[in-house]
Amino acid sequence: MPLPSRPLLVTSDADLLDDLLRLAAVAGSEVDVAPDPAAARPRFPTASVALIGADQAAACVRARLPRRPRVIVVARGAPPDEVWSTAEPLGADNIAVLPQAEAWLIEQFATRPRPPVISRTLAVIGGRGGAGASILAAGLAAMSVDAGHRTLLIDADPLGGGLDLVLGLEQAGGLRWPGLAGAGGRVDPPTLLSALPSRGDLVLLSFDRKELGGVPVEAMAATLDAAQRGRDVIVADLPRQVDDAAVLALQAATRTLLVVPAELRATAAAARTLAQIRPHCDEIGVVVRGPAPGKLQPRQIAQALGLPLAGALRPEPAMCQALERGTPPTEGGRGHLADLCKRLIDELMSAPAVPA
Numbered sequence: 001m002p003l004p005s006r007p008l009l010v011t012s013d014a015d016l017l018d019d020l021l022r023l024a025a026v027a028g029s030e031v032d033v034a035p036d037p038a039a040a041r042p043r044f045p046t047a048s049v050a051l052i053g054a055d056q057a058a059a060c061v062r063a064r065l066p067r068r069p070r071v072i073v074v075a076r077g078a079p080p081d082e083v084w085s086t087a088e089p090l091g092a093d094n095i096a097v098l099p100q101a102e103a104w105l106i107e108q109f110a111t112r113p114r115p116p117v118i119s120r121t122l123a124v125i126g127g128r129g130g131a132g133a134s135i136l137a138a139g140l141a142a143m144s145v146d147a148g149h150r151t152l153l154i155d156a157d158p159l160g161g162g163l164d165l166v167l168g169l170e171q172a173g174g175l176r177w178p179g180l181a182g183a184g185g186r187v188d189p190p191t192l193l194s195a196l197p198s199r200g201d202l203v204l205l206s207f208d209r210k211e212l213g214g215v216p217v218e219a220m221a222a223t224l225d226a227a228q229r230g231r232d233v234i235v236a237d238l239p240r241q242v243d244d245a246a247v248l249a250l251q252a253a254t255r256t257l258l259v260v261p262a263e264l265r266a267t268a269a270a271a272r273t274l275a276q277i278r279p280h281c282d283e284i285g286v287v288v289r290g291p292a293p294g295k296l297q298p299r300q301i302a303q304a305l306g307l308p309l310a311g312a313l314r315p316e317p318a319m320c321q322a323l324e325r326g327t328p329p330t331e332g333g334r335g336h337l338a339d340l341c342k343r344l345i346d347e348l349m350s351a352p353a354v355p356a
Helices: 014-027 057-063 081-090 102-110 133-146 163-167 177-182 189-195 217-230 244-252 264-280 298-305 317-324 336-350
Strands: 008-010 032-034 050-053 071-076 094-098 120-126 151-155 202-205 233-238 255-261 284-289 309-313
Touching: 008 014, 014 050, 014 071, 014 102, 050 057, 057 081, 071 081, 071 102, 081 094, 094 102, 120 133, 120 244, 120 264, 120 336, 133 151, 133 163, 133 202, 133 233, 133 255, 133 336, 151 163, 151 217, 163 202, 177 217, 189 217, 217 233, 217 244, 233 244, 233 336, 244 264, 255 264, 255 298, 264 284, 264 298, 284 298, 298 309, 309 336
Parallel strands: 008 032, 008 050, 050 071, 071 094, 120 233, 120 255, 151 202, 151 233, 255 284, 284 309
Antiparallel strands: none
């Protein structure tokens, strides 16, 4: 995802664009330009300020761009009546009318955003169904909190059964995906984080037990934006059928972990999953989960996939039994999963950080 260093101008009005580029030049500010909401969407959540032309205001409302701070609607001359009605659904702070607001807009261009929270993101995806990606994601989130990091765990796999069950948070009150999707992702970032189920510094966004076809991209964008502002670590459990929301998480990931059972067919299935995710993330490692019926070694599987080996897991019957009783994985900090998760979190936090 792009760095939040430049303002974003959303307009196809050539005259308005000329005016805004001139004001940005006076302020000494470089800008990004998008002619419509579709082009603006990838950059909209992270721009330092979003200026939406009156010609695109209604289109941006229909596109349900995620709510964010510092949104300004800009018009040349008196704006049409319908523009005023777009301010609230856009979450706009102001409607600026040119030429009267030129001096004020120069100040907005010149205002530098506050230094962002430095966050790191781990994306976890199974090479095949039942690979154990959800257990690994939950373990990573739990060990991240144990290490003192404020953590958000994103359950983005609608067919995964629910990470709230893995963590024993199924009875906890708070916002789930359906509620966030119903708002079109239009939730103020601090409000979103405080509304989610939590246990200490671990915050969870998961599905409820009702039907939901997937995660709307607007909701994922709002969630990542909120977490990048207010969490140290984000762990995202992603579906194998990569949708637009999963692509956003992969693009934001510091590192992606592909979980593969130590079996030949699982390795072949993982190669197909890898082909889907490789265009969207730079650093991918493989975690191999035993047992290995055919005696395949973890390094052989990693070599077959052309990926570095991030770790290996041996069976832990006691942990599986504890999960059935509602005990979170890595509880107590002992076992193969706990050791692997601790090492992976240490590696994540020692890697160069990228501003959110």
